[in-house]
Amino acid sequence: MAEKIAFTINGQPRSVEVEPDMMLIDVIRDVLDLTGTKHGCDNATCGTCMVILNGRAVKSCNTVITKAAGAEITTVEGLAKGMELHPVQTAIAESGAVQCGFCTPGIVIELVAMLDSKPNASEQELANALNKHLCRCTGYEPIRDGALIAQKVVQERATAKA
Amino acid sequence: MEYKYVGKSYIRPDAISKVTGKAVYLDDIRLPGMLHAAVLRPQYAHAKILSIDTSEAEKCPGVVKVVTGKGCKFHYGDNIRDLVPMADEKVHYIGEPVAAVVADTPKHAKDALSKIQVSYDPLPVYIDARQAMSEDAVIIHEDMDQYWTLPTLKVVPGTNIANVYQVRKGRAADGFDEAEVVLEGEFNYPFGSCAAIEPHGSIVWFKEDKTIEVWSSSICPFIVRDDLANSYGVPASDVRVHIPDIGGCFGYKSDITVEQTIAWIASFVPGRPVKWVSSREEDFTSTLIGHGIRTQMKIGAKRDGKLVALQVKVLHSSGAYADTGVNVTMAATHNSTGPYEFDHCELTGYTVYTNTTPVGAFRGYGHQEVHLAIERMMDMLARKLKMDPFALRSKNYLHEGSVNALGEHMWKFNGDVAAAASRVQEVVFGHDKPKEDDTYFYGRGFAAVMKSPKGAPFSTKGCYMKMNTDGSVNINMGGAEVGQGLRTVVRQIAAEALKIAPEKVRVYTELDTQFSPYEWQTIGSMFTMQGGRAIVRAADKMIAVLKNTAAQVLKTDADYLEYDGEYVYLKADPYIKVAVTELARGYITEDGITIGDLAQAVSDARLPRYAAPDKNGQGPLGVTYTFGAQGAEIRIEKKTGKILVDHFASVFDVGQVINPLQIRGSVLGGVNIGIGAALYEEVIFDENGKITNPQYFQYHVPTYKEMPKQTIEFLETPDPIGAFGARGIGEHSVVGPAPAILNAIYDATGVDFCEIPVTPEKMKKALEALKEYA
Numbered sequence: 001m002a003e004k005i006a007f008t009i010n011g012q013p014r015s016v017e018v019e020p021d022m023m024l025i026d027v028i029r030d031v032l033d034l035t036g037t038k039h040g041c042d043n044a045t046c047g048t049c050m051v052i053l054n055g056r057a058v059k060s061c062n063t064v065i066t067k068a069a070g071a072e073i074t075t076v077e078g079l080a081k082g083m084e085l086h087p088v089q090t091a092i093a094e095s096g097a098v099q100c101g102f103c104t105p106g107i108v109i110e111l112v113a114m115l116d117s118k119p120n121a122s123e124q125e126l127a128n129a130l131n132k133h134l135c136r137c138t139g140y141e142p143i144r145d146g147a148l149i150a151q152k153v154v155q156e157r158a159t160a161k162a
Numbered sequence: 163m164e165y166k167y168v169g170k171s172y173i174r175p176d177a178i179s180k181v182t183g184k185a186v187y188l189d190d191i192r193l194p195g196m197l198h199a200a201v202l203r204p205q206y207a208h209a210k211i212l213s214i215d216t217s218e219a220e221k222c223p224g225v226v227k228v229v230t231g232k233g234c235k236f237h238y239g240d241n242i243r244d245l246v247p248m249a250d251e252k253v254h255y256i257g258e259p260v261a262a263v264v265a266d267t268p269k270h271a272k273d274a275l276s277k278i279q280v281s282y283d284p285l286p287v288y289i290d291a292r293q294a295m296s297e298d299a300v301i302i303h304e305d306m307d308q309y310w311t312l313p314t315l316k317v318v319p320g321t322n323i324a325n326v327y328q329v330r331k332g333r334a335a336d337g338f339d340e341a342e343v344v345l346e347g348e349f350n351y352p353f354g355s356c357a358a359i360e361p362h363g364s365i366v367w368f369k370e371d372k373t374i375e376v377w378s379s380s381i382c383p384f385i386v387r388d389d390l391a392n393s394y395g396v397p398a399s400d401v402r403v404h405i406p407d408i409g410g411c412f413g414y415k416s417d418i419t420v421e422q423t424i425a426w427i428a429s430f431v432p433g434r435p436v437k438w439v440s441s442r443e444e445d446f447t448s449t450l451i452g453h454g455i456r457t458q459m460k461i462g463a464k465r466d467g468k469l470v471a472l473q474v475k476v477l478h479s480s481g482a483y484a485d486t487g488v489n490v491t492m493a494a495t496h497n498s499t500g501p502y503e504f505d506h507c508e509l510t511g512y513t514v515y516t517n518t519t520p521v522g523a524f525r526g527y528g529h530q531e532v533h534l535a536i537e538r539m540m541d542m543l544a545r546k547l548k549m550d551p552f553a554l555r556s557k558n559y560l561h562e563g564s565v566n567a568l569g570e571h572m573w574k575f576n577g578d579v580a581a582a583a584s585r586v587q588e589v590v591f592g593h594d595k596p597k598e599d600d601t602y603f604y605g606r607g608f609a610a611v612m613k614s615p616k617g618a619p620f621s622t623k624g625c626y627m628k629m630n631t632d633g634s635v636n637i638n639m640g641g642a643e644v645g646q647g648l649r650t651v652v653r654q655i656a657a658e659a660l661k662i663a664p665e666k667v668r669v670y671t672e673l674d675t676q677f678s679p680y681e682w683q684t685i686g687s688m689f690t691m692q693g694g695r696a697i698v699r700a701a702d703k704m705i706a707v708l709k710n711t712a713a714q715v716l717k718t719d720a721d722y723l724e725y726d727g728e729y730v731y732l733k734a735d736p737y738i739k740v741a742v743t744e745l746a747r748g749y750i751t752e753d754g755i756t757i758g759d760l761a762q763a764v765s766d767a768r769l770p771r772y773a774a775p776d777k778n779g780q781g782p783l784g785v786t787y788t789f790g791a792q793g794a795e796i797r798i799e800k801k802t803g804k805i806l807v808d809h810f811a812s813v814f815d816v817g818q819v820i821n822p823l824q825i826r827g828s829v830l831g832g833v834n835i836g837i838g839a840a841l842y843e844e845v846i847f848d849e850n851g852k853i854t855n856p857q858y859f860q861y862h863v864p865t866y867k868e869m870p871k872q873t874i875e876f877l878e879t880p881d882p883i884g885a886f887g888a889r890g891i892g893e894h895s896v897v898g899p900a901p902a903i904l905n906a907i908y909d910a911t912g913v914d915f916c917e918i919p920v921t922p923e924k925m926k927k928a929l930e931a932l933k934e935y936a
Contacts, residue, residue, distance in 0.1 A: 033192070034183075035183070035186070035189075035190035036182070036183020036184065037183070038187070038189075038359075038360070038409070039189060039439075040359045040360065040361070040409075040442070041442040041857065041858045042441050042442050042443065042857070043442075043857055043858075043859060045857065045858035045859045046359055046858055048359060075183070076181075076182065076183035077182070077183050077184075079182070080182055085178070085181065085182070089178075089181040089182060090181075092181050093173060093174075093177035093178055093180075093181045094173055094177075096823045096824065096826070096827045098174060098176075098177045098180045098181060099410075099645035099646070099647065099827060099831065100358070100359070100360065100407075100408065100409045100410040100411075100644055100645025101176065101179075101180030101181075101185050101407065101409065101645065102187065102358070102359040102360040102409025102410060102645075103359050104180045104181055104183075105181075105183045108181055108183075127866060127867055130866040131865050131866045131867050133866070134359060134858060134863050134865065135359070135831075135866075136356075136357060136358055136359055136410050136412065136831070136834075136835070136863060137410055137645045137827075137831045138827055138830060138831050139827070139829075139830030139831040139832075139833060139834040139869055139872070140830075140834070140865075140866045140869040141830050141869060141872065142827055142830070143866070144866075
């Protein structure tokens with residue numbers, strides 16, 4: 001039986017009628033047409049489907065849609081403000097961390113969630129977070145470089161605000 | 163050499179669309195009226211199909227059509243036409259399409275699959291070439307002598323051997339007579355998956371006007387186009403193939419893979435586009451896998467280390483269809499010399515049908531498999547000769563004037579393997595190795611690398627170039643961007659050739675056979691070199707157009723004129739000039755008449771030399787060779803057998819670096835794939851031909867925490883063929899890691915592995931055996 005589920009996604013309140021056993025990724029991609037969130041595996045191993053759900057990065061391929069009821073969701077499409085990119089996006093674009101780009105949205109989302117909640121995360125904490133993502137192109141080093149650049153920018157902005 | 167734009171780091175033109183999630187990949191495409199397909203795979207890897215009952219599936223919700231292979235009259239393939247879009251009477255491997263459901267949603271299509279009833283009569287299953295080559299083996303393709311093949315291929319009818327490839331240089335028997343030391347070894351590079359993060363997918367739409375429109379995660383739109391046109395009897399011009407952004411390839415999205423199957427399915431629902439995207443499991447089981455190569459090697463040498471003879475047998479378990487594997491076997495066979503000169507070579511490659519997923523390209527294309535053999539053998543031979551392994555190698559490196567196994571002369575511009583080797587020796591072996599402690603063994607290993615070109619006479623790359631009235635330039639080419647960064651390379655080479663800022667060069671995004679210039683396929687690390695050449699040729703032509711128009715404006719001869727990106731001017735008096743912005747669409751005179759031509763150009767670039775091989779396989783491949791060296795510093799945890807790569811070094815002679823940031827990225831990722839193969843990755847078939855690990859949580863792709871520190875450097879011996887001296891680099895970095903790491907394992911423990919992956923279990927077992935032995 002279809003159920004009505006309401007949540008806020010990328011700042012916009014939405015209400016969708018879906019089967020309650022649907023996964024969050026299918027609603028995001030196929031109902032809301034937000035195709036930036038990617039499908040890379042079928043069992044929550046690759047990390048391409050990451051979205052931010054109530055401040056935490058989660059894999060949308062194993063999150064049942066009912067868990068999104070009333071939630072705040074951010075997908076990769078919700079990070080830039082118009083033409084202004086999120087510092088994580090800029091850093092990842094400039095550090096050489098993008099090759100094929102298929103793992104990129106998941107990694108960007110992971111880092112945004114991490115640096116939002118913990119701007120002073122240690123390199124070990126960043127490594128733990130990034131270890132949840134598979135990248136077949138870059139050998140990871142440029143992703144680490146991008147993460148560290150983004151962290152610096154986020155910290156500087158926080159200092160400037162204070 | 164110093165260039166203005168070449169040799170500097172620029173950000174990829176597609177970086178922003180990828181970090182914002184706006185890049186469009188195959189699965190992101192939605193078309194009006196689109197249907198979805200799901201494909202049924204068999205329960206047996208080798209069986210006769212007795213019957214298929216689709217009646218129950220047809221009644222399922224949302225189902226529009228159920229399709230089988232019955233009545234399919236054609237085979238397809240580029241080298242051996244042994245492929246069919248869907249099994250009819252027989253299945254040959256576990257991923258083969260048996261039937262398909264077309265429905266309104268992917269879920270409805272998948273749900274109905276289980277209602278299709280198929281009965282099979284199972285046949286013996288062969289996983290390995292050696293089983294399939296045994297005398298009493300059942301023949302996997304009974305009609306193989308009927309298949310069309312390239313005229314150069316040699317089928318052995320009545321066996322499972324799809325092709326025998328032979329390279330003969332000198333006389334191996336004489337060479338081994340001459341040899342004072344002979345060493346034999348056998349090495350295995352098992353099946354692997356490219357395992358790109360984006361799985362394969364296609365959309366095919368048979369239209370009422372008899373045209374066919376296709377979208378696919380493929381790197382060869384023109385092969386897909388020509389193949390479908392041929393199978394369905396329509397002009398190639400009536401098949402339009404689009405290639406959106408591709409989420410990684412590494413080989414297995416080359417050649418035609420899933421497109422014919424989806425086209426077959428879509429042909430039953432004309433008027434509606436049909437989409438299919440593989441699950442991760444199907445990506446492993448039913449697209450293309452890599453390797454499956456066993457190398458038996460015998461080397462003869464003089465006591466002083468001079469190599470004299472090489473005998474190699476490459477046994478390639480090529481899978482259920484050999485069309486895509488046969489060239490991998492051939493590349494493996496003639497590259498089995500590594501970067502060394504042997505006066506006598508007897509190299510034989512067998513492409514063998516097995517009941518496994520077909521093997522196709524995997525970054526490195528046969529090179530990494532045989533380098534595991536030759537580079538392990540060089541260390542072992544050095545031991546036998548009581549020689550320093552670096553000294554043994556440097557005595558035998560191919561260099562200017564030497565002749566490789568194909569009878570092809572090496573030139574200075576092929577690059578300097580000795581210089582690359584000594585640099586790796588310096589950065590990996592130039593300091594003391596840590597001493598064994600309670601927790602770890604420490605080891606260091608080396609491998610020298612040769613990458614040969616892909617010799618194909620029809621491998622053209624085209625370039626369309628046009629200048630706009632503001633002096634900016636659009637470039638359209640047929641090269642597939644899979645992540646390797648060719649759009650950046652196009653931009654920089656064009657900027658250099660046209661003497662304009664890279665920001666003024668806009669590079670094409672998707673490919674579309676309706677608009678894109680012809681390209682055979684984007685393979686073999688050839689785009690920078692061959693595509694680059696096409697760009698330079700187009701730029702020269704376009705500059706000539708500008709000069710010809712300017713000659714009319716300035717009332718002079720074109721050869722008096724010079725071009726600097728902004729102006730065309732008189733060489734003798736640069737003050738007499740006309741701006742390119744006034745010339746771009748012809749020059750409008752004061753009378754309002756337009757003179758001259760539109761500033762645009764069409765060009766292509768082919769292989770500058772290629773001769774068909776003679777009966778001994780002798781004949782140059784064309785383009786150029788590339789050399790390099792790699793080295794590993796590792797630690798082995800005594801308790802667990804876990805191998806940690808602490809430092810990995812790569813030095814390649816690439817002629818000219820185009821973009822330092824990108825070339826480092828390419829090598830970083832390639833080394834990671836090589837490390838994955840050496841230590842973790844294997845597509846495992848059980849004795850029934852089922853893949854036991856078709857998921858990322860079972861097939862271990864290297865993760866963030868497993869990345870080593872990498873030293874990456876380049877030598878620049880310019881190549882006269884490529885644009886601004888550049889050679890390719892796409893595949894090279896995956897070639898050396900396995901032998902370098904296995905050589906390091908011996909250095910650390912005295913254990914000789916001849917097979918990968920060296921998992922912790924295998925390492926631990928070997929260490930325990932060592933203890934017992936001691």
